[in-house]
Amino acid sequence: MADEKTQETPPPGLAANEYIKDKSNYLRGTIVESLERQITGAIADDDTQLGKFHGFYQQDHRDVRAERAKKKLEPAYSFMIRIRMPAGVCTPEQWLKLDEIATTFANGTLRATTRQTFQYHGVIKNNLKRTMQAIDRASLDTIAACGDVNRNVMASSNPHLSAAHDAAYELARAISEHLLPKTGAWREIWIDGEKVAGGEAETEESEPVYGKTYLPRKFKTVVAVPPDNDVDIFAHDLGYIAVLDKKGAIAGWNVTVGGGMGMTHGDEATFPRTADVLGFCTTEQATDIAEKIVTVQRDWGDRTNRKHARLKYTIETRGLEAFRAELEKRLGYKLGKPRPFSFNSTGDRIGWVQDHQGLWHYTLFIESGRIKDTEERQILKGLREIAKVHDGEFRITANQNVIVARVKPENKAGIEALLAAHHIGPESYSGLRRNSMACVALPTCGLALAESERYLPDLVTELETALGEAGLDEADIVIRMTGCPNGCARPYLAEIGLVGRGPGTYNLYLGAAFDGSRLNKLYRRDIRHERIIAELRPLFLAYAKERGEKERFGDFVIRKGVIAKTEAGRHFHADLPELVG
Incomplete structure (x- = not known):
């Protein structure tokens, strides 16, 4: 493990979060004191930033914000809690405990995120510690689910x-x-209240990789297995692409760096960026490479401007070759040359798939990731009943779906019966809906400018009518929506991307690659529901009549001159059409 970089008190001129981290005593801050303050449902401002490292965000119910303000009441504060669940895998026993947490402390739903885990919404401050303890009893945690790590x-x-x-x-x-x-802060604050070894005094604790002020900004890592790009490898800071030998075994990994989705409306210095392929490594080298890449970003990343603090901007500023040279210097060895690879999609295979061992896996489509019960579909209850009898595992996908995984052949009929009894499978969806994704947005996300999760299903329903008119009911077209430009649902890698600009108003993006390798580009600015449909209907009709064999929608609109191709993230804002709203 790397030696911790010596970090003195941050000098003047850095982003405010740098000073908060520096004086936090390794992420403790005054969170304990904030939890004890009963006069408010909120926590102290600095603690809201530190809370992200512990896996929670402070939010309020924006649907009732104005009404409460009229009554001189503070906002209806609550907390979103996100779980750390590597690769989205959990046992049936853990599933049942997570379900119980949702119905006891949260809003009665589980939210599958676009980062392959769960998050809870609506947890009030008095239940925050109880919820963390319940998560710990499920042998899970929330540390580093958010924050500059x-x-x-x-x-x-x-x-x-x-x-x-x-x-x-x-x-x-x-x-x-x-x-x-x-840091021992997470267990110290949330689980037993006792300081862990090394946590008695700030001078006795250290962060060997991160240092006292952690990273300049969040850092996201993914692992992909071609031909599926279901994790959107090019959207993330660090990625590993499996390279298989002739027998199908792992020969090593292509390493990618510098992807990221966030940007700011109206600020062309910010842009989404697809990752670069840096080189090849063995499995034995992979974790060491991850550590050293993190330390380069720790030392080189911009700590003065959080809008410019992600690894994608470090690489844009320093250059890929300089970054590779610094990485190899810290590693003490060179990366290999990248090996050939190819992807063919970013979506999930809905329904049953059997693996080479004879086990079955059922991928259940979860619209916008919200696991709940309605009159039509009892998803929460159905998966609860499955978890009671299932002896395999559950996997959350990066597309917000759920896989009932490792089902033995003799148990398949029983799982099918439970799916049918709760009206959640087998089901048929249009290609557009299967490839749709939305962030939470309103009413809880404080950054949201427009609806997303609550709106996209209805928009897709109307777009399905237009697709039906064109004979494209089953055409796989990727559509994604976010309520703000931060890009949590990765809209800039969608063939049709919609990003909130204000209430009921969106920017429309077109032209990403179906396999997730190319960004889209802004096509229309500040358009509303009817205009979205009016813009897309003639494009669907043209696509149905004029597309080439196996030509994807994103490729078609570029070939026909509807939109220019985005060759690199720094050109995302260039070559824009006349953006009539």
């Missing part, structure tokens, strides 16, 4: 290449554990 590590989850996927899971788990913050 390496976050939940994702790995390909479609298990039709089981041996390779097992290797991807093991690598994801190893990196996650290796890059966890070493």
Whole structure:
């Protein structure tokens, strides 16, 4: 493990978060005191920043914000809690405990995130510690699920290449554990109230990889197994692409760096970026490489401007060759040359798939990731009943779906019966809906400018009518929506991307690659529901009549001159059409 970089008190001129981290005593801050303050449902401002490292965000119910303000009441504060779950894998026993937490302390739903884990919404401050303790009893935690550290590590989850996927899971788990913050603050604050060894005094505790002020910004790592790019490898700071030998075993990994989705409306110095392929490594080298890449970003990343603090901007500023040279200097060896690879999609295989061992896996489509019961579909209850009898595992996908995994052949009929009894399978969806994804947005996310999770299903329903008119009901087209430009649902890698600009108003992006390798580009600015449909309907009709054999929608709109190709993230804002709203 790397020696901790000596960090004195941050000099003037740095981003405010740098000073908060510096004086936090390794992420403790005054969180304990904030929890004890009964006069408010909120916690102290600095603690809201430190809380992210512990896996929670302070939010309020924005649907009632104005009404409460009129009554001189503070906002209806609550907390979102995100779990660290490497590669999205959990046991049936853990599933039942997570379900119980949702119905006891949260809003009665589980939310599958776009980062292959769960998060809870609506946890009030008085229940925050109880919820953390319940998560600990499920042998899970929330540390580093958010914050300026390496976050939940994702790995390909479609298990039709089981041996390779097992290797991807093991690598994801190893990196996650290796890059966890070493502070004892999480257990000290949330679990037993006792200081762990090394936590008695600030001078006795250290962060060997991160240092006292951690990273300049969040850091995201993923592991992909071609031909599936279900984790959107190019959207993340660090990635590993499995390279298979002739027998299908892992020969090593291509390493990617510098991807990221966030940007700011109107600020062309910010942009999404697809990752670069840096080189090749063996499995034995992979975790060491992850650590050293983190330390380069720790030392080189911009700590003055958080909008410019992600690894993608470090590489844009310093250059890929300089970054590789510094990495190899710290490693003490050189990376190999990248090996050939190819992807063919970013989606999940909905329904049953059997692996080479004879085990079955059922991928259940979860619209926008919200696991709940409605009159039509009892998803929460159905998966609860399955967990009571299932002896395999559950996998959360990066597309917000759930896989009932490792089902023995003799148990398949029983699982099918439970799915049918709760009206959650088998089901048929259009290609557009199967490839849709939305962030939470309103009413809880404080950054949201527009709806996303609550709106996208209805928009897709109307777009399905237009697709039906064109004879494209089953055409796989990737559509993603976010309520703000931060890009949590990775809209800039969607063939159709919609990003909130204000209430009911969105920017429309077109032209990403179906395999997730190319960004889209802004096509129309500030348009509303009817205009979105009016813009897309003629494009669907043209696509149906004029597409080439196996030509994807994103490629078609570029070939026909509807939108220019985005060659690199720094050109994301260039070559824009006349953006009539």
